[in-house]
Amino acid sequence: MKAMLLPKKFFFFAFFLSLTFYVHSQTVISGKINNDNKEPLSSVNITVSKKNSSLILAYSISDKNGYYKISLQTKEDSLLLSASALNYEREEKLILAISSEYNFTLSPKPTS
Amino acid sequence: MLKKIFLVFFIPFIQNVSAQKQDTCLYRFSYLFEKYDSLTHKTGKDSFVVESGYHSSVCYSSITRNNDTILAVYNKKVMEMYGDGKTKYINLTDYPVMAQGSTQKVYKEMDKNEIVVTDKVVTDKFFYHDSMELFTWQIAADTQTVEGYSCQKAESHFRGRDYTAWFTYQIPISNGPLKFGGLPGLICKLYDNTKRFTFSLISFEKANVKDLIVIDTTGFQKTTRKKLYMMRKAFFENPMGYINSQGNVNITLTSGNNTSARKYDPLELE
Numbered sequence: 001m002k003a004m005l006l007p008k009k010f011f012f013f014a015f016f017l018s019l020t021f022y023v024h025s026q027t028v029i030s031g032k033i034n035n036d037n038k039e040p041l042s043s044v045n046i047t048v049s050k051k052n053s054s055l056i057l058a059y060s061i062s063d064k065n066g067y068y069k070i071s072l073q074t075k076e077d078s079l080l081l082s083a084s085a086l087n088y089e090r091e092e093k094l095i096l097a098i099s100s101e102y103n104f105t106l107s108p109k110p111t112s
Numbered sequence: 113m114l115k116k117i118f119l120v121f122f123i124p125f126i127q128n129v130s131a132q133k134q135d136t137c138l139y140r141f142s143y144l145f146e147k148y149d150s151l152t153h154k155t156g157k158d159s160f161v162v163e164s165g166y167h168s169s170v171c172y173s174s175i176t177r178n179n180d181t182i183l184a185v186y187n188k189k190v191m192e193m194y195g196d197g198k199t200k201y202i203n204l205t206d207y208p209v210m211a212q213g214s215t216q217k218v219y220k221e222m223d224k225n226e227i228v229v230t231d232k233v234v235t236d237k238f239f240y241h242d243s244m245e246l247f248t249w250q251i252a253a254d255t256q257t258v259e260g261y262s263c264q265k266a267e268s269h270f271r272g273r274d275y276t277a278w279f280t281y282q283i284p285i286s287n288g289p290l291k292f293g294g295l296p297g298l299i300c301k302l303y304d305n306t307k308r309f310t311f312s313l314i315s316f317e318k319a320n321v322k323d324l325i326v327i328d329t330t331g332f333q334k335t336t337r338k339k340l341y342m343m344r345k346a347f348f349e350n351p352m353g354y355i356n357s358q359g360n361v362n363i364t365l366t367s368g369n370n371t372s373a374r375k376y377d378p379l380e381l382e
Binding site for chain 1: 167262
């Protein structure tokens with residue numbers, strides 16, 4: 001009888017373990033920002049938002065070597081990843097909401 | 113040969129002498145700062161200007177800057193009046209009464225991830241270093257239009273107070289008044305949860321081509337944030353005691369009570 005109970009308990013436990021795993025699954029988006037001359041760009045705002053919204057869900061600011069990393073939890077299938085900096089053209093990418101690497105190359109805005 | 117030696121000798125020397133760093137000022141924006149005193153029900157006002165460049169920025173009180181310009185003129189006048197070497201006392205009533213602004217100047221060096229703050233306690237000048245990673249912003253889904261910019265809400269605790277910031281993605285400058293920043297856009301409105309301190313963006317403009325940001329700590333004594341906090345606290349709570357304990361100057365009051373103790377309630381409590 002006891003031998004029968006063990007697997008039941010185990011499945012019960014495994015079920016809850018998988019549930020917590022599902023709830024806490026994190027998407028990690030990282031990458032590097034360069035300018036046209038392949039030089040790293042720092043202080044670039046990288047934001048993640050829903051497809052048709054400007055509302056920011058998570059963000060990062062590129063470091064002095066141009067790297068960024070964003071961790072977020074989301075139910076969305078796809079996300080809008082944007083890179084913006086002063087005097088540079090804003091770049092946007094529609095991405096799948098899975099952990100991946102995305103690099104950007106920003107072009108300077110024409111001086112007015 | 114001699115010329116070469118001469119050059120090699122002087123190049124490192126020149127670099128050492130200038131404790132200055134320069135950057136081109138690209139944008140200039142300003143905030144109205146309001147400090148509400150719950151005891152007197154009065155609102156004190158100041159105006160902070162931020163000059164933002166490629167890899168650095170500076171924030172200062174425009175009231176203090178204007179005062180300094182006016183004071184320089186009066187200092188010259190007073191020197192002409194008393195500068196004969198015989199007079200040992202300067203009459204403070206020779207100076208105009210002016211609104212007081214913050215004596216703090218906050219320099220941010222984004223490339224070094226460092227903040228340099230210069231400040232004054234009476235006439236003593238100090239500077240200290242601080243980190244740029246001071247905030248753990250939690251972004252909310254609330255939105256609001258501030259000064260025509262679409263803003264989103266973010267909250268963070270900072271040294272004893274809880275703050276709400278409204279930032280805009282429309283201006284991709286990760287900056288704000290004083291030490292505040294680190295959001296994916298310019299801070300347009302900022303206040304602590306008791307609404308004691310409020311910063312409101314009132315202007316944003318492109319700077320003139322030739323404007324420079326100069327980080328200069330020449331003539332400032334190096335200290336730490338904690339030490340400066342203690343000195344300012346001592347001065348606020350007992351101005352006369354503080355000044356006389358410094359030993360350089362003696363102040364005699366003939367009238368007025370504007371040097372009486374005030375409650376020291378700075379933005380940063382820790």
